Amino acid sequence: NAGVMQNPRHLVRRRGQEARLRCSPMKGHSHVYWYRQLPEEGLKFMVYLQKENIIDESGMPKERFSAEFPKEGPSILRIQQVVRGDSAAYFCASSPRVGLTGELFFGEGSRLTVL
Amino acid sequence: AQSVSQHNHHVILSEAASLELGCNYSYGGTVNLFWYVQYPGQHLQLLLKYFSGDPLVKGIKGFEAEFIKSKFSFNLRKPSVQWSDTAEYFCAVNGYGGGSQGNLIFGKGTKLSVKP
Numbered sequence: 001n002a003g004v005m006q007n008p009r010h011l012v013r014r015r016g017q018e019a020r021l022r023c024s025p026m027k028g029h030s031h032v033y034w035y036r037q038l039p040e041e042g043l044k045f046m047v048y049l050q051k052e053n054i055i056d057e058s059g060m061p062k063e064r065f066s067a068e069f070p071k072e073g074p075s076i077l078r079i080q081q082v083v084r085g086d087s088a089a090y091f092c093a094s095s096p097r098v099g100l101t102g103e104l105f106f107g108e109g110s111r112l113t114v115l
Numbered sequence: 116a117q118s119v120s121q122h123n124h125h126v127i128l129s130e131a132a133s134l135e136l137g138c139n140y141s142y143g144g145t146v147n148l149f150w151y152v153q154y155p156g157q158h159l160q161l162l163l164k165y166f167s168g169d170p171l172v173k174g175i176k177g178f179e180a181e182f183i184k185s186k187f188s189f190n191l192r193k194p195s196v197q198w199s200d201t202a203e204y205f206c207a208v209n210g211y212g213g214g215s216q217g218n219l220i221f222g223k224g225t226k227l228s229v230k231p
Contacts, residue, residue, distance in 0.1 A: 047220070
């Protein structure tokens with residue numbers, strides 16, 4: 001679904017560096033979700049945001065990970081002091097509003113490799 | 116808490132064979148159910164979805180799924196697979212009520228390999 005734009009598509013970081021992943025939702029969508037996909041693990045929910053608000057961050061690791069969705073601009077998933085275990089594909093999805101259909105529209109993902 | 120179980124990790128079929136991928140969920144309230152497909156190197160795309168009404172749902176590319184409420188199941192089927200169906204398939208549930216925020220909960224996925 002080309003409507004949800006994620007960048008960068010591929011990101012390589014060394015241990016201890018910071019990674020920033022960006023997501024622009026589909027036009028007209030105000031809800032953003034971040035998922036992480038590890039090999040053999042499927043997709044794990046991380047965080048759900050609306051503009052300027054974190055609605056549900058129950059899937060976010062307690063340390064080093066943060067997310068925001070400012071009034072202007074894309075949503076950003078930030079990983080500080082990356083470790084090898086952070087290597088994964090990070091998918092962003094958007095929806096127009098909760099409870100309408102439940103369907104999420106996914107971006108093409110950002111693949112993070114930590115050396 | 117909601118959870119989704121997909122029974123098969125990897126399924127290998129020959130072209131023209133029939134396909135059924137199992138999916139069970141645990142959630143006692145109202146649910147919306149989805150099957151997504153991820154072709155190699157691509158993002159997730161919606162195959163089909165169930166919200167209400169006819170429990171037999173037809174999706175794109177000849178796929179269908181049947182919601183059986185008593186079994187908490189939403190199995191995916193296709194009568195005759197093609198090589199181009201090689202992909203990973205994810206079942207997902209979106210439950211309402213009980214504190215759910217509406218985010219999708221995914222199963223671990225089933226890899227389908229179709230031999231030409």
